[in-house]
Amino acid sequence: METEAILIRNVRPVGFTPGAAPAAATDILVGADGRIRSVGPALPPTPGARIVEGGGAYVSPGWTDLHAHVWHGGTDISIRPKLAGMQRGVTTIVDAGSAGEATFHGFREYIIEPADERILAFLNIGSIGLVACNRVSELIDIRSIDIDRTIAVVEANRDLIVGIKCRASHVILGSWGITPVKVAKKVAKILKLPMMIHVGEPPPTYDEVLELLRPGDIITHCFNGKAGGSIVEDEDLWDLVTKCADQGIRLDVGHGGASFSFKVAEIAIQRGLLPFSISTDLHDHSLNGPVWDMATTMSKLLSVGMPFEAVVTASTTAPMSAVKLATDDLLGIGKVAELTVFDLVDSDLSVRDSQGATAKLHKMFEPRWAVRGAQLVRASRHMPKEGTASVCTCGAHG
Template identity: 70%
Template sequence: MTFQDDSSPLLIAGAKPVGFGRGVPQEATDILIGGDGRIAAVGHSLQAPDGARRIDAKGAYVSPGWVDLHAHVWHGGTDISIKPQVCGIERGVTTIVDAGSAGEANFHGFREYIIEPARERIKAFLNIGSIGLVACNRVSELIDMRSIDIDRTIACVEANRDIIIGIKVRASGVIVGAWGITPVKIAKKVAKILKLPLMVHVGEPPPVFDEVLEILGPGDVVTHCFNGKAAANIMEDEDLFQLAQRCANDGIRLDVGHGGASFSFKVAELAVQRGLLPFSISTDLHARSLDNPVWDMGTTMSKLLSVGMPFEAVIDASTRAPMEVIGLPTENLLSPGTRAEFTVFEVNDSDLSIVDSMGYNAHLPRLIEPIWTILGHEAVKASRYVPPRKSALESSACPHCGWINAR
């Protein structure tokens, strides 16, 4: 059942608010949304007007709409992007942030053919490389200085500030080769000129993770913060871990960015145990990570829950924290007069075994599963993504420690 075009009032009955900030009671409540898509009332035993639609949440949770801070949805414009609807509203995600699929040379097509027609809100980090991820790792967007046009990049941002919310640079050896840290320095300079945050993909060196952190400042984003790559993960080097912790305390935002090669259960678990939580949870969904190992936002959130991240922190890192990065309002999201934008979801017991980007397996004892997405007066039935076939990488977790090598 999906209520899309009906503009009659909508009553969400018996949902438990979470992730709305201080002062919002967490016991089950009713939310009445008017035909104009704005919250009309919040309280217990609300009476719906005649002709109103009704969703009985039956004690499920309701949060601000989920925000995926790192995905790739320039479908048809790059060789790795997926369609927004695959990872958007039908998965509980109301806002998708594309992390550098487009550069200045092809952003106009991304905007016209993908962003503007989408039902989801789509924002973007603009790739510092002019061609973006047209052929991803097959043709690097950062071969040398000819790959970057600073003047055109600045002009592209100025013409699209309603959508472009930052600059993206991939800082790993397979992209920059011997160019090392230089593209990060250029991207940071451009971001400073534009007064926008910089998102940096970290991976195998060069450059090394430490070099990247030393360039960044408050408000910038490090994505793939829990990657398990040799010479690039924060748990194999105590000095790097301490540096990452200081940077996080100083306002540099650590983003999960799961992806096909950039999330390790072990790294995440050890970091969380030591008190280093990610600022934001994101999927890095693309054509090569969708069916393995990521699937969707809810499953990614469940993975962080499974390694010990507190439930409320998981929800905040999937809603208000990324909303802050992209400049969306984060207060009074459940107040009368505010446009409704929610994800209704359940947290269910689970025996699902699933893999990380390194091919290691873990058991998810609890699974976060979206059931409705609310956008204004629209209510769309939501669910987790189901891969087309059971992955060969799926297997049972070790009953003693939960970790096995599934490769």
């Protein structure tokens, strides 16, 4: 299929230099080959180019969701990538353990390869992954893990597998405790990959999990409000979490159906502890509430005091760096385009967190366009349909 150049007019770059204020308005020309051809104010029209009128909107590196579940048809909670992807402003989705070694080949062939979005994956340490995660744990006992096959699958798919995932809460592990986390960490060390750990209802405790992690590893659901798993209910845990974050262990939001608390996030941010990355943990039981989409999740973090530029960084270059995607000179001439055009608009939308607490969002991130290579997709937030809101009360969903 023939492609055309894309000319994005009058947009303010933000997030290309972490922490920097938005730059002056500019135009961006993407060639028919998907590479950036020119950046500057008032670029001359290019014959046949598709025109995006930014109207003073922001443009950032493509939004990157570090935790979602898109092995649609292969698990009982995963959604189609397009519901979390470019139509929502997200150009890269990192699936957080939907597939284990026994199911990754299908995930690759039927979901990852045909998708418009870039999809990467943390491989579940449990061989079956989240096939029936509401009903059948992927980590019942040691028979659930095959170290040899897990290593072989990673080695055969290093272009897509970016780490090892383990869900560490009692609703998944039962009486098995911390052992699966230790096995997952051992496998990650062998493969020289980071580990992503889901923390929730203890045991194991948050403290036990942190003691096993190293710089580059990721704690997802970092601001959960679950009894025994909240970082603001225990000063010793708070001190350990802040120390680990300073040492390079990465705190990921992973909102999900049961794992984000406005109160915990607000207290943590007020005390100077910001998440490394903002992610949705979108799945079938969080899509129509309380998560909705990446933009709403970003807006929630903004509402509890996270600075605008920090929200953008935590949704773009920070998660990109966590999975070893290049983050330098993303608007450089000749670079493959991966961009999200968005506005920040006034709002009075009432939303809730995973514990049911409500808050009003006075500012909303509104995605307008997503660009990945020569692909140009109009984007918007996921709008709820009457009667579709769902509530997840099971910690196994995150």
